[in-house]
Amino acid sequence: MTVLERLSSGPVYLICGGIITFVAVVCVVFLVRAWRMGKAIGMDPQKMKQAVTASATFSVLPSVGILLGVIALSGSLGVPWPWLRLSVIGALHYETQVAAAAAEQVGLAELSGSLMTPQAFATIALLMSLCIMWGMILSTLFNSRYLKRLRGKSADAPEGAKKQGGFGDLAMSAMFVGMVSAYIGSYIGDFVSGAGKLAFAGSWTPLAVAAVSAAVMGLLTWLAEKKNLRWLDSFSIAGSMLVGMLAAVLIGK
Amino acid sequence: MENREQQLQQYMRGTHRLGRLVSVVTLVLLLGAPFLIGAYLGAMPDLGAVARGFVAVGLVWTVSSVVEFLVYTPMLGAGGSYLAFITGNLINMKIPCAINAKDMVGAKSGTTENEIISTLSIATSSLVTILVLALGVALLTPLRPVLQSETLAPAFANVVPALFGAMGYKYYRQNLRLAAVPLVIMSILFIFVPSLTSSTSMMIIPSGAIAIGLAWLEYRRHIKEGRV
Known part of the structure; x- marks a missing residue:
């Protein structure tokens, strides 16, 4: 063996x-x-x-x-x-x-x-x-204290802000926007300079996949919001990803 | 009302106790497994090589783990973050999954509702991964040629772009101005320093900091205008 x-x-x-x-x-x-x-x-x-x-x-x-x-x-x-x-x-x-x-x-x-x-x-x-x-060690040692500290800070926010989730909510969305921007930016950078600075000859597949996925997400959101097909919400990300990944197969052919 | 508050406090205390306990147990199991498998194979790990390897690659991941802990714990709340750090795959799955669930039900960060939704989301996501991997491993022989086929290879190589494309639409439409600045800055950086693409996960930090800075300015303006 x-x-x-x-x-x-x-x-x-x-x-x-x-x-x-x-x-x-x-x-x-x-x-x-x-x-x-x-x-x-x-x-x-x-x-x-x-x-x-x-x-x-x-x-x-x-x-x-x-x-x-x-x-x-x-x-x-x-x-x-x-x-x-x-x-x-x-x-x-x-x-x-x-x-x-x-x-x-x-x-x-x-x-x-x-x-x-x-x-x-x-x-x-x-x-x-x-x-x-x-991550697990830090979580074990500091999770409780860290969250308490953050909660303490948000308790100082104005009353109106707290009811709406305060700056914390906006900061979380912003952090996520930053995360998405870093990845999309890397796809743009890879296409423009991946095969030589400003050569526009790098891989465009990730960028196209992200664009197709975003377009399908837009369509599904429109259907959910304007045509009242709310049930689509639970499947919109998975559906968009699936179509985006199919686009990658077609591009790869 | 007081009863609800008591229930909540009890729940949170229980979550922290349970979270710490299962994290320690998982840690012991994961560090113990190589020794156990090594004993079965008749060899123990070379601790000198482990130390050298840790200096070579582990330190980078340690820094990355500290950043992940600081950034993602407030996003996920107590229960969600204990689970996420145990089950892994944070950036490519758990974080977008929890954020999506939170937005779908309209839960606000730092609230009890967010704590519950985030825990439900991460637990569900982790169970789905465990189930898919278990099924995949059980059916490895028939699945291997399909999953490794050349035709499907581009699809699986582009899971993350597909995910961030869909999530990007969702977030960019909420606040185009907030999204445009980090996107333009990141694109310029990646265009002029192409080597940065190999450390995209680290670039989340400056990109996130720019977005949070802009969000803070907007928030202050809304407070001044009395809109918050």
Whole structure:
């Protein structure tokens, strides 16, 4: 049995599957607690249901994208470990980069299943866990104090502002606008200067995909608002993404 | 009213207790798993290589984690952020997902409603990912050729542009002026310093800071005009 075969064997599945099951149970516990609390304080169950439905449909396509990360890493690390990493704590853009850097540190010429040794795997796996755990540590140590501090600050805001969510609400939307702008800006930059400064010969696919996705989102929003098809709201992001991704297939042909 | 307040306080205390507990347990499990799998394979991690690797790549991610914690915790509230930091995939899924749910039901940041909606959203999103990955792993053999087909490759390589295109429309139409400035500045930066595209996630910080600065100016103006 090769190292790669042993990495996809029953005991490794059991270890990784057990941790994933634990995290799934944690999610269910948080979900049920929040739902009960929402009902107890008089929130509209319809709104809560809408949030759950929209989040579920929203997450399907990105999850399939994440599954590709599992497939990509399975050739060098077996199936269960990438499955665990990308189900819990990991991030698609992070895992491959850290795994490759870790392989270099243990002396592998490249991240490859045929070169993998038991010690190389254990070292790579530990480094992958170690590098990305800080969000969880900070959350454990400071979440409560940090939020209390922010709440204290918002309590000083004018009464009218508090009722409308205050500056905090505007700041959150602005932060998100900043996030989207950074990504869209990077697609524009990649197209204009990706193949040489101001050459306009870089990849235009991400920009076109974003534009198609935005156009479909515009259409679905119009249908929901003007034609009173409110049910579309829960599926508009997922639907727009799907059409955007289809556009990428057509462009790629 | 007092009863509601008490219930809320109890809920928040419980959320923090539970959040801290499950974060520590998950941390122990994730750090313990490489040793456990190593024991099964008959080898332990090379701690010297781990230390060298951490200095080489881990420090960058540590800085990034601090920024993520500071920026995303207020967006997600207590329950949502504990869950998000445990389940990961923040930028490409959890944050847009929670923001979308919050906007859909009209919840305001920092309110109890937002805390509940954000927790529901992140928990649901995490469960969907766990389910999709579990199904995908179970059906890996028949799915592999489909998912790795050359035809579908561009679609899966463009999940994030598709996501930010749709979300961009939603946010840009709310406040075009606020959106235009960071977009123009970021585009110029990426055009004239193309190497920045490899660190787009770090560029969220200056871009977000510009947008927040503009939002603050607008907010102050509205207060002066008595519109808030």
